[in-house]
Amino acid sequence: MTIPSPLHDCIAKYELAWCKPEPDSRAVSPTEYMSEPFLCEFLPWGDDGCSVLATTGSVELEYAAMRKNVGVFDAGNRGTIYVQGEERLPFIDRMTTQKLSDMNVGESRLAFILDRKGRIVADIIVVCEEERVLIDCDVTTVQSILDHLDMYIVADDVIVLNKTQEEHRIWLLGPAANKHEGLGNTRFFIPKEFLGIDGSAITITSQQAEQLWSSCMELGMRPVGWYALNMIRVEESTPMFRIDFDSANLPHETSLCYSRVRFDKGCYLGQEVVARMESLGSPKQRLVSLRLNGGELPIAGSQIYDQQSSGVGKTIGVVTSSAMSPMNGGESAVIAMIKGAYCLDKTEVFPWVGAELIKAVVHPLLPKE
Numbered sequence: 001m002t003i004p005s006p007l008h009d010c011i012a013k014y015e016l017a018w019c020k021p022e023p024d025s026r027a028v029s030p031t032e033y034m035s036e037p038f039l040c041e042f043l044p045w046g047d048d049g050c051s052v053l054a055t056t057g058s059v060e061l062e063y064a065a066m067r068k069n070v071g072v073f074d075a076g077n078r079g080t081i082y083v084q085g086e087e088r089l090p091f092i093d094r095m096t097t098q099k100l101s102d103m104n105v106g107e108s109r110l111a112f113i114l115d116r117k118g119r120i121v122a123d124i125i126v127v128c129e130e131e132r133v134l135i136d137c138d139v140t141t142v143q144s145i146l147d148h149l150d151m152y153i154v155a156d157d158v159i160v161l162n163k164t165q166e167e168h169r170i171w172l173l174g175p176a177a178n179k180h181e182g183l184g185n186t187r188f189f190i191p192k193e194f195l196g197i198d199g200s201a202i203t204i205t206s207q208q209a210e211q212l213w214s215s216c217m218e219l220g221m222r223p224v225g226w227y228a229l230n231m232i233r234v235e236e237s238t239p240m241f242r243i244d245f246d247s248a249n250l251p252h253e254t255s256l257c258y259s260r261v262r263f264d265k266g267c268y269l270g271q272e273v274v275a276r277m278e279s280l281g282s283p284k285q286r287l288v289s290l291r292l293n294g295g296e297l298p299i300a301g302s303q304i305y306d307q308q309s310s311g312v313g314k315t316i317g318v319v320t321s322s323a324m325s326p327m328n329g330g331e332s333a334v335i336a337m338i339k340g341a342y343c344l345d346k347t348e349v350f351p352w353v354g355a356e357l358i359k360a361v362v363h364p365l366l367p368k369e
Contacts, residue, residue, distance in 0.1 A: 011213075042054055056225060119270070231325075317337050334351070
């Protein structure tokens with residue numbers, strides 16, 4: 001069950017005031033400019049009432065804040081699970097693809113939780129705290145993670161707790177995200193491979209959320225919504241669970257093994273499938289980046305063909321995310337799931353854009369610097 005953000009009403013009252021010249025006005029005096037407020041928009045996240053800020057009214061300004069300084073995102077779409085007990089690190093190490101048994105306090109790492117068949121149960125951020133392990137996850141996967149972990153607790157000295165209703169998370173995103181001290185008692189770095197940009201996450205109680213939000217506003221930070229954040233994420237070719245891939249996929253299909261999977265660690269659930277895929281060959285499909293000339297933008301869900309005529313070609317994939325890329329002069333940024341035979345660098349493929357098939361060039365998703 002997802003939880004409405006405790007900041008929803010507070011953010012809904014936020015007005016982004018901007019100034020523009022009056023029609024036919026040539027004056028430059030501030031008194032001859034008129035102010036016009038933008039209103040916030042929200043979008044649903046999941047099926048049970050959770051929503052996230054879509055935009056405060058200017059996606060461009062929000063995008064610029066995250067690229068140049070810092071933006072504040074109300075991460076009500078994230079769930080909180082704690083693993084406590086003497087064997088918490090060995091247990092979570094056995095349940096994930098990442099090496100976690102050697103984590104230091106304050107460290108955060110990305111990991112997949114897999115089932116026995118090697119398919120992805122969840123994509124998580126694991127944070128080592130003083131007396132517990134924090135699992136930060138998509139809020140829609142909380143219950144499936146709890147059920148999954150509970151099945152494999154036998155004689156382990158661990159307790160798994162769902163704290164999603166009691167605790168809330170706020171993301172600071174951008175080059176200055178980690179420069180602001182004194183905000184919140186619990187804070188961890190968001191690995192760059194997760195969203196494509198630098199960031200940190202502050203965990204507070206639901207009762208503390210408005211105070212922290214006000215502190216961020218007083219420091220001159222700009223609220224940012226999902227539209228701008230998603231634009232950067234896709235621009236940086238960073239796939240996200242429940243958007244670009246899901247529980248039907250294997251780790252190698254996501255092109256994210258470099259940041260989530262350690263091939264030199266001990267046994268974990270689903271390891272045999274992952275090791276076989278690594279040693280014996282390529283997956284049947286894989287997430288890639290597509291580059292299109294000009295401003296053509298295929299929407300998520302658009303089918304991709306191997307030839308420019310659907311009458312003679314065959315479907316080889318689907319667009320999973322797309323956005324305009326300001327960093328690349330307004331060209332399209334696209335993430336797509338493509339059949340393995342077409343995933344080689346510079347392969348030409350043809351996604352639907354409107355009523356036409358437009359040529360695109362495949363590029364593998366590479367590790368972040």
